[in-house]
Amino acid sequence: MIGIFDSGIGGLSVVKELLRRHPDAGFAYLGDTARTPYGNKSRDTIQKYATEDVEFLLAKGATHIIIACNTVSSTALEALKEKFPDVVFFDVVHPTVDAALKRASEITGRKAKIGVIGTRATIGSRAYERLLQAGNTELEIIQASCPLFVPLVEENYLKRPETKKIVRNYLADIRQKQVDALILGCTHYPFLADLIRDALQKRVKIIDSPSALIDSIERTHPEILEGKGAQSYYFTDPSPRVQEIAQGWLRSPLKIERADL
Ligand code: DGL
Numbered sequence: 001m002i003g004i005f006d007s008g009i010g011g012l013s014v015v016k017e018l019l020r021r022h023p024d025a026g027f028a029y030l031g032d033t034a035r036t037p038y039g040n041k042s043r044d045t046i047q048k049y050a051t052e053d054v055e056f057l058l059a060k061g062a063t064h065i066i067i068a069c070n071t072v073s074s075t076a077l078e079a080l081k082e083k084f085p086d087v088v089f090f091d092v093v094h095p096t097v098d099a100a101l102k103r104a105s106e107i108t109g110r111k112a113k114i115g116v117i118g119t120r121a122t123i124g125s126r127a128y129e130r131l132l133q134a135g136n137t138e139l140e141i142i143q144a145s146c147p148l149f150v151p152l153v154e155e156n157y158l159k160r161p162e163t164k165k166i167v168r169n170y171l172a173d174i175r176q177k178q179v180d181a182l183i184l185g186c187t188h189y190p191f192l193a194d195l196i197r198d199a200l201q202k203r204v205k206i207i208d209s210p211s212a213l214i215d216s217i218e219r220t221h222p223e224i225l226e227g228k229g230a231q232s233y234y235f236t237d238p239s240p241r242v243q244e245i246a247q248g249w250l251r252s253p254l255k256i257e258r259a260d261l
Contacts, residue, residue, distance in 0.1 A: 002027040002224055003062025005053040008036030009235075009242060010150070010187025011068030012249050014092070017210035018225075019250070021218075026229010028060045030259055031246075034236035037150055038071045039119025039186070046121060050076040052261045054084060056234070064088045064224050066217075070185045070209060071119050074127035088221070092209035093127050095216035096183050099207045101135040103181040113140040115174040115204075118185030120145045128185055142177045146170040146186075153188040154245065158195075167195045174200070181205040191249075234259035 073091035104112035123145040
């Protein structure tokens with residue numbers, strides 16, 4: 001069974017993409033809504049929380065774990081692999097970087113430029129930057145942390161003029177540098193994809209982690225997506241608000257359960 005976890009509700013963007021392509025796949029989702037956000041926390045704290053999240057999912061019978069959270073993928077992947085050597089982990093950074101490198105390889109005659117946006121912890125970890133550079137030393141990488149995006153998405157401020165302004169502000173440098181591709185390095189950012197696209201030149205390829213991740217699992221471990229399985233949703237703080245947002249995003253009624261870590 002697949003375990004999927006995130007710092008909160010954002011990882012449902014991965015569940016949404018998974019269900020769009022494999023509606024019967026069996027999984028348990030854990031959202032740590034009691035301790036979200038992770039994106040402003042220290043690496044030690046994020047690793048501690050992520051370890052507890054994984055332990056919970058293993059106790060539920062997970063054998064393969066999707067780290068839907070970009071902050072955890074950027075700061076805790078190696079620590080988790082070391083702590084749980086028998087578990088197969090899928091993070092969101094590697095497949096997203098692969099998609100960006102593919103785009104970069106299409107640029108000829110000049111340096112390709114890749115933008116990366118994420119939480120403070122993700123950008124501060126330089127995980128995207130390091131992997132991009134390992135794949136192509138010629139790249140120009142422009143990064144920006146966008147800490148206001150997560151609360152704006154959670155408040156459903158998706159089409160508001162205030163949000164449009166904030167998006168343009170955060171992306172000013174990335175727009176000015178005329179990047180070839182932009183990595184949306186956070187679970188919540190796909191919900192702002194239209195505004196982000198409008199703030200940049202038309203030719204910029206937008207790379208979001210849910211699609212890149214599911215593409216890569218389909219290629220490497222298609223067997224775990226096959227068949228019919230139970231689908232459970234656990235949250236450390238299963239409040240009515242969480243229920244409302246989760247149902248709105250997934251567009252279906254959900255039974256959410258409390259997770260005690
Ligand atoms: N899930 C986090 C991420 O993808 C965003 C929310 C948070 O900061 O916890 O980086």
